[in-house]
Each structure stands twice: as structure tokens, then as C-alpha cells.
Amino acid sequence: MAARLNPILAFFAIAAALPLFFGASGLFYDAFQSIFVFALVGLGLNIITGFTGMLNLGMAAFMAIGAYAFAILTCDIYPFQVGFWWGLLLAGAVGAVAGFLLGAPTLGLSGDYLAIVTMGFGEITLDVLKNLEAITKGTQGINPLPRPTIGGWTIELQDERSWYYLLLVLLGVAVLFVRRLERSRTGRAWLSIREDALASQCMGIPPKRTRMIAFATGSAVAAFGGALFAALLSSTGEPNSYDFQVSILALCIIIVGGMGSVAGTLVGAAVMVGMNAIVLVKIADWFGAGDSGSSSNVLASPNNWKYLIFGLALILVMRLKPEGLVPPRLESTATGVPPGPTVSVPPAGGRA
């Protein structure tokens, strides 16, 4: 087991040391704050898709639900104002309830039908956020949001280094939680449902309830990430911050990182978000993006190459390492079952 924890420890050790090499503010912090937030969303999706094998194309919706729940519970234009920490916790709880409500009628669906229901849920959530302006403030987003206080000390918005460590610690707590869960009775039930729903049902594991717990737990973790996303901005941002692209990014994070692997999710988030937020920005700088605004020639602006590079990278990673950068070590080797391509088995789930 110790060998398996290593990539996770390495991730946190490196992340904890990095600010020593950078100043107290700048591009680096923006990028890493995004990496940590998306690592949380990825952890949630990894529970649903990685551990339990249910393809979810609507993770952005749960991130949005967390962000808006946090905003409505804490912003001073609403009557609740529960404060930062309660806001975070309750946002996670609201995410779990939302996951439960969506999951209850739909988790009986087989693989790709569930995928499209979650995609549709993402679209519906986006529409509701845009259109119910009385509650969600439409494209303005809800703001300002409270800053966290720890024993009388308040982390200001400009204090990027403190935010960095706050996020890192919260991510650490979430990783511990998910790792403990993975090894628990519930977690092992998730994996067995993913590997063979019928066989595990024969062993007395109720498939629907097990899937439901996974769905609600994953949604809660993603909502927690969404709440932090809003807290960082001190605003929910506009609803389009939670569109289908975000769900796709979350999916790419866990697949490129390695499905069903917590370490893989962390690495995947660092690679995918880091590429977006650091590498592409740097490339733009090197090629001197100063005159890109006029765009007399579309090829001249490096920003216009973003999707091409992103897409090529995705295809390349999948061709070179189809099982992801940090694939999970399969527990099944211990029982004499050869470690086949079980992780990438279709999320067959509830073929009724």
C-alpha cells in the first residue's frame, strides 16, 4: 500500500514546496488554484466514473450547484449568511442531495443512457442558472462572497499564497477522505459493481443502492470543489463557467490521469489544467501575443491554436498511454485474476 501512496505524497510535497520558488503572486497561483479546484471535481467524478463505472458527462452541473449553494448560503444579499466554513460544508451536502435526486430515477439506466441523462442535466442546470435571474442574478453571478477566517485571522482575496495553502490543505482532506472510502466496505462494493454488476449482486451487494451512494458522494465532492471555485473568485461567475466544456475537462482529467486512481486524478488535473493555464499562456507570451487583438490573420494569434494543441495532446496521450498516466494498481492480481483491461471495460452497469 505504501508504494501506492507515493505519487499522492509526491504531489503534495511538490505542491507544498512550489511557492518557495515563486513570488507571492502571479500566474503561478491562478494556475494552481484552478488545478486544485479541478482536482476536487475530478476526485468526485473519479468516484462515479472511475470507481463505480458510471459515465457522467454532467459534472459541471454539480460544480455549479456547489458554487451557487455556497453563494446563496453566504452572500449578504440573502437571509442565510451562514459564514464561510458552514457554507462549504452545506454546499457539499446540497451537492449530495442533488446527486441523489438525479440518481434515484436514472441509475437503473445502462451506461450510455445514463451518460446522456447527466449531459442533459448539465444543460438544464445551465439554463436554469441563466434564466432564473431573480435567484441566480443571471450572467452577473452572485457576489461578493465572504472570505475565510481562521481563529480571527481573515484570508484576504489578494493574499494568493494563503489561498494556495488553504486549497492545498482542503484538497488533502478530500484525498484522505476518498482514499479511506476507496478501501472501505462501500468502496470495495463500488469497485466490484464496476467489474461485474451481476457477480457482485450475487455476493449480496445491492447494485442500485451502491451506485446511488457513489453518485451522491461524488456529487458532494464536486460541489465542494465548486464552492471553493466561487469562494476564490468571490463570485459564482457567469453560468457559462459551468458549461459542457467543464464537464469534458473533468472527464479528460480522470481518463488522462488514470481511471479509478486517486493519484491519477491529481496528476491528470495538474497536466490538463496546467496545460491550459500555464503552457498555452506561456506559448502565447513567447510568440508575442501583443497584436492578436486585431486578428488580421487568424493564424498569427497563438490563442487561436489552443484547441488544436489541446486536442492533439489528448489523442497523443491516449495513443501512448491509453490506461492513463498513473493507472491504478489492480487489486485483482492478489486473487489470481490477471490484470486485464478491466478499468476500461465499458461502464456496462445496469444492463437490465
Next chain:
Amino acid sequence: MKKRLDSMELDFFLQQLITGLSNGMIIALIAIGYTMVYGIIELINFAHGDLFMLGSFLALTVLGVLGIDAWTGGGTWLGVLLLLLSSAAFCAGLNWSIERIAYRPLRASGKLSLLVSAIGASFILVNLGLFWGGLPLDVFAGGVAAAAPKDFPPLVPNTNLLGEDSLVQLTPKDLLVLGVTLPTMLALTWIVTRTRLGKAMRATAQNPVAARLMGIDTDRVIGATFLIGGALGGFASVIYALYNNTISFQMGYRAGMDAFTAAVLGGIGSMPGAVAGALVIGLVRAMSDGYLETRWTNTIVFGILVLILIFRPSGLLGSRAKEKV
């Protein structure tokens, strides 16, 4: 439904019906491309909507290069035919190449790696669409604002075939949609049910390993499936552009999502199902746009999708998936 419809309301209803059916037919052509690919290799081909987008860019380029004036008058229908054929050939070739480069090497490594590869291909196609819009051609407004939506010349007139004073509009555009989709679907049905290739496709979809043991070159069959699906996407791209007269490099997303939803709604893997699902979606969209608020249309479409799937978990015309033990 006791309320009596007066003639104005009836006209409005008929109008939404026509719009909905025409849009539904266009979606159907794209949806067939999704469902064929899914049926044979269980891949949600994310790049398909963007392939459709590039098809319309090719059509506009062909128009621009050959000169738009050439198609006014009696030559219009010939011109439309040329556009249809060139876009279909282009999309078919591109779809085949994507399969060859991005999907085939990954087929053994599982469904989700394949899915991510398809997402990657989709990103690349969107980016190519952006570049394409920057071509220094008159039809792209000189390529100055590459990302802006492009006007597509109204080759097919918008005159009302039911007479000038009829409130219900039935235009040559609607006939174009019907005239392209119906024969295409009939031809496709013939290919799938009556030809050797169709038989090989069905066999490969049912059980690729057994099909290979029977001497079927499954790689070729899968390649052919991508060719056919791409060609249908090419047809759809031209009639979409002629119907709506505006195209954008971002339109593949919405079209793809509608078409994929249609494929699932009808029962993924089933071609009649994809058509049925597409017509339902086209109609629901038109009715929701007409009778409710446009901004809630997506919510209604997906709400209905979720409801239908809860009560019919395999889609409208899908067969119940069999238990594989």
C-alpha cells in the same frame, strides 16, 4: 383539449410543425452518423458534430471559389447537387481518416480511451473551422473576423409555395430537406438490409470477434461505416447551411448534441430510432420555441429526454439490451 382552434392558431401550429419536421430531418442525418458508429464500435463519436460543421465550411468555400453568380437561374439545383456531393465526399474522407488515425489504434484499449480520443479530434476540428473562417475569400468576408458567423448565400429561394397570402409557409427549402433526406434514408436502408456490406456491418455490430472468424474484414467494415456516416453528415451540412443561411465554427456543438440526444432518444444503435428521435427533438424544439419561451427550449428538450428514458430505458425504438454473462 376541448378548446376549438381558430384558423390563426391552426396556421401557427402548422407552421411550427413544418419548421420542426424540417429541422428534425436535418438532425436525423447527423444522428444516423452517431448511431451507426455507436452500433458498430460502441463509441460516442464526439467529433461528428464538428465534422458536420466543416462540411458546411467546405460548401461555402466551393461556392466562393466557383463564383456564387454561376448558380443563379436554372443552374441552382445543379449547383446544390455539386455542393452536396463535394461536402459528402469531403466529410466521408475526413471521417474515415479520423477513424484511421485517432480511433483504430485505440480500439483494443477500451471505450473510454476511445472517447477521449474522439473528444480530442473534436477540439482539433473546431480549431480547423476557426482557421478556415480566416481564409481570404469574399464568402468569408475576406477572412478578417475569422471567428464571426458566416453568411451562406440563399441559393434556394424562400418563396411560399402555398401562395403569397397563405400564413403557413412551405418553401423550396423545406422541399430540399425532404428531397435530400428521404432518398438518402431509403438508400441507407437498402445498403444495410440488402447488400453484402450491410450484412457485414450488422454482423460486426452484433459480434466483431465472430464476424472476423467468419472471414469478414471488420476493419474495412468499420471504415466503411465511418465513410457512410461522414457522407450523411456532409449532406446534412449543406442542407443545414442552405436552410438557415448562416454557419459558424461553433455550430457543431449544438448540432452534435441535438443529434446525439436524438440517437439516444430513439434507442442508440437503431437507425429508424435515430430518425424518430430526431423528428421528436425537431418538433419539441419548434413547439417550445413557438408556444413557450425560446430560452427554456433546451430545458424542455432534455427534460423530455430524461422522462422518456426513465420510462423506456432503451429509447423509443431500441431493443432491450441483452444480458451478457
